[in-house]
Amino acid sequence: MKIEDIRDTRTIKISKGDVELFDSYCYGDIEKISKIKDDANRGFRSLACLIKKWSFDDEVNDENIGKLKIEDITELMKAVSDISKSIISSKKKEIIQ
Numbered sequence: 771m772k773i774e775d776i777r778d779t780r781t782i783k784i785s786k787g788d789v790e791l792f793d794s795y796c797y798g799d800i801e802k803i804s805k806i807k808d809d810a811n812r813g814f815r816s817l818a819c820l821i822k823k824w825s826f827d828d829e830v831n832d833e834n835i836g837k838l839k840i841e842d843i844t845e846l847m848k849a850v851s852d853i854s855k856s857i858i859s860s861k862k863k864e865i866i867q
Contacts (some may be wrong), residue, residue, distance in 0.1 A: 775822075779791060779822055784838070784841075785839060791850070792820050792853075795857070796819075799820075814832075817843075818832060
């Protein structure tokens with residue numbers, strides 16, 4: 771049996787295209803992100819881990835993510851923040867129940 775990524779996704783529209791983001795992290799993502807000390811790099815890595823695909827011809831990688839306009843990064847980081855808050859909220863509900 772093949773391990774497949776079964777996370778749900780959401781699409782965010784940015785100035786020149788669309789970015790499809792996963793709605794949660796994989797364990798390996800959390801392990802990588804937790805080792806990063808400064809907020810800016812942790813945020814960037816969080817975004818990079820959540821991008822499934824985008825409508826650009828270039829592959830999704832750190833260098834190409836870094837080429838996006840700051841307005842687009844800001845919009846994507848808002849979505850990352852919403853996803854993170856949603857994960858935390860659902861975990862709190864599980865603990866309370």
